[in-house]
Every structure is written in structure tokens, then in C-alpha cells.
Amino acid sequence: MAYDSENIFAKILRGDIPCNKFFEDDHVLAFHDIAPQAPTHILVIPKGAYTSYDDFAMNASDEEILAFTRAIGKIAAAAGVVEDGYRLISNTREHGRQDVPHLHVHIIGGKKLGLMLPRD
Ligand code: AMP
Numbered sequence: 001m002a003y004d005s006e007n008i009f010a011k012i013l014r015g016d017i018p019c020n021k022f023f024e025d026d027h028v029l030a031f032h033d034i035a036p037q038a039p040t041h042i043l044v045i046p047k048g049a050y051t052s053y054d055d056f057a058m059n060a061s062d063e064e065i066l067a068f069t070r071a072i073g074k075i076a077a078a079a080g081v082v083e084d085g086y087r088l089i090s091n092t093r094e095h096g097r098q099d100v101p102h103l104h105v106h107i108i109g110g111k112k113l114g115l116m117l118p119r120d
Contacts, residue, residue, distance in 0.1 A: 001093065001101070003049040009102035013047055023075050027067035030075050030107075039110025040079050040086065044072055050103040052092045072105060081109035087116075 004010070012019045012031070019031035022042050033041040046068050050056040056065070076082050086109030091098040 001051050001055075003051055004101050005049065007100055007102050009043075009045050009100050009104060010049070013045070013102075023071060023078065025067060025071065027064050028071040030071065033106065038108045038113065040081050040108065042075060042079060042107045044068070044075055044105045044107060046103055051101050052098070052103055053090045053105075054092065056103050072107070076107055076109075079107065079109070081107070085109065087113055 008017070011017045013029060019029075020034075021029070021031050023030040023044075027047055028044060029047060030042050030044045033043050046056060046060065046064055048056075048060060048064055050060060056068070060068075072088070076086060079086075086107055089106040089108065090096075090104065091106075
């Protein structure tokens with residue numbers, strides 16, 4: 001899947017549209033989800049042009065992968081969800097119901113969450 005540089009997170013990374021920033025370093029940006037589904041709902045994205053977690057895992061540099069993984073830990077701690085727990089989600093392509101085609105991990109917490117998936 002080719003990377004679409006007009007996706008909304010690419011625009012946030014370029015500064016074309018604003019975000020409610022939570023964390024930033026050389027490789028990673030995190031910001032509050034615009035439509036939070038729990039008291040804590042933060043999106044963590046790599047600055048590189050990766051469409052999905054599998055794309056990132058296969059094609060990113062070791063430095064980018066290390067930075068992204070460490071950032072998720074730091075952000076969860078800074079958001080105050082580590083003790084009570086939280087959920088990491090990375091929806092991927094059509095079956096995963098991914099809306100924005102730039103890799104993002106949702107950090108969701110701040111309350112006891114429902115079932116991982118609706119039973120249908
Ligand atoms: P997904 O369905 O996993 O691709 O998630 C995309 C997420 O991006 C959704 O939870 C949206 O609410 C969120 N979102 C879309 N546009 C923005 C934006 N401009 N700023 C922050 N979050 C956004």
C-alpha cells in the first residue's frame with residue numbers, strides 16, 4: 001500500500017493542521033484523539049511515512065523502532081494509566097477498520113474498558 005502524503009496525520013506532521021500535542025521527540029509525535037473514546041485517548045505516530053505497524057516493523061530503522069517503542073512506554077506513564085492499565089490498539093487496513101493510513105497506536109485508558117471486540 002503506497003503512502004498517501006495527504007492523509008490527516010501527514011498534514012499534522014507538516015504543521016498544516018494543528019493537534020493537541022502530548023509528546024514529541026526526533027522520531028515520534030503523540031497527540032490527543034479529536035474524538036476521545038475514554039478519559040485518556042492519545043495517538044502515537046512515528047514521524048516517518050509508514051502506513052501500518054507491519055510496514056513500520058519491516059521497513060523502519062532500528063533507531064525509529066526503538067524510539068517509537070520507548071515513547072509508548074513514556075507516554076503511558078506520563079498519561080497516568082500504567083498503574084490501573086490501558087489498551088493499545090493499532091487498527092490496520094480494511095479488516096482492521098483503519099481510517100487514517102499513517103501508522104498510529106491508540107493509548108486508551110482512564111476507566112475500565114469494555115470488551116476488546118463486540119461479540120457479533
Ligand atoms: P483509526 O480508525 O484507527 O485509523 O483511528 C483514527 C483516529 O484518528 C480516530 O480515533 C479519530 O478520532 C482520530 N482523528 C482523526 N482526525 C484527527 C485529528 N485531526 N486530530 C486528532 N485525532 C484525529
